[in-house]
Amino acid sequence: MINAFVLQNGRLNQVYIDTRADLANIEPIWVDLTDTNDAERAWIKSIYQVTLPGEDEVKDIEASARYYEAENGDLHLRTDFLIDEEEGPSRSVTVAFILTKSMLFSLHTDDLPVFRLVRMRARSRPGSIADYKDVLLDLYATDAEYSADALEGIYQNLEDVSRRVLQKEFTDQDAAAALNAMAQEEDLNGRIRRNMMDTRRAVSFLMRGRLLNADQFEESRQILRDIESLDGHTSFLFDKINFLMDATVGFININQNKIIKIFSVASVAFLPPTLIASIYGMNFRGWFPELEWSLGYPFALALMVASAVTPFWYFSRRGWLK
Known part of the structure; x- marks a missing residue:
């Protein structure tokens, strides 16, 4: 699926693409490709002379492959974005960005909440985006906000776990449920920390490449400050999860000691x-x-x-x- 976006009167407007002619008749600043097929890839290559990476190349996590400049001058970036689903475990989706000819191409396999949020905000905030680099920075800034919201969700879930762990009657079944909940929150917290590290590297790469103007450079610095502020929260959540884990294991040991105590008393009696x-x-x-x-x-x-x-x-x- 291809989503093309053109800049009109300071607003980012979406143009629905059904055929090759629809794509050839517009001048987009952002082309977002989600789970594309061979025909759509051929349209991109024939119209814009851009070769899209394959799925294996997108998932390549080699340090030299995540940020590089191609021979034709195109800038390639690989960045992980978080999907925090209410049902099921959280996961990260790697997105391939290509900056070329005053256009931004993004390639990914799943429809990401960060991308939906950027599209919605760009329509409602005229003047917030001036070129394709603003789109990329807005995606990174929104990714930091989305991660912050996910961390707030972890705080709330851990509060529920704390109340269950510290209740008067804490059974082995309660302990199993608490450990399962803590494991999920720890996985999400670690995933957020990893994604923020990846975003920090991508923004730093853009700043070092001297591709940004003064306003975009300042926005990049603000994104880095936001990411750094999230590091303290992730560290605190790690400590809180470890405390709750130790408390839960302690209560499990107490319950087991009660059973051993019964056998000890019975054997002596x-x-x-x-x-x-x-x-x-x-x-x-x-x-x-x-x-x-x-x-x-x-x-x-x-x-x-x-x-x-x-x-x-x-x-x-x-x-x-x-």
Whole structure:
């Protein structure tokens, strides 16, 4: 799918592309390609003389392949953008950017929320975008805002986990649910930190390349400051997740110790009856002990019960059974 955007009266307007003629009759500043087919790739190559990278090339994470200038002068960038879905785990999608001939080409496999937000804002804020480099910087700035919103969601989810961990009755099932929730939030937090590092590198590359004017250079510096402010939040969330993880594991150990305590008390309480039964069975004469003393069995059973009840009474008085 091809989404082309032209600049009209300071607004970024979208032009729907169905045929090659639709694309050839406009002068876009941004061409956004989502899960393109071979025919659409051929249109781009024939009209703009731009060769789009393949899917394997887009996902190439070699340091030398993420930011480079091609032989024809085109600037190529690879940047990861976050998808934080309400259902299912979060994930990152690598986007390939090509800056050429006063146009920005973006290539990705999924429709990204950051791109939708930029398109919506550009229509409602005239004058915010002047050229294709403004579009790219706006994407990076919106990506930082989107990551900040995701971090706020992590804060809220961890508050719910904290209330469950610190409740009066904390069962093993509650611990399993809390650990699962913390694992998901830790994965999202780490993904945000990695994406922000990748965005910082991309913005720094643009600044070092001297491609930006004074206003764009200042906007890039602001993006870097926003990203740096997010680093403190991700570090705090890592510490909070580790604390909750340690607390949860501690409660699991307490619950397990309660079970071991029950077995320990039972083994100590039933040791005297076992000893009495052993002594009684070895100290009667003849083949049938009950014939030697008719009260032998009742006396032994009564003594075994008393010897078992006494430890439990003592443990209860000491508060060891609570």
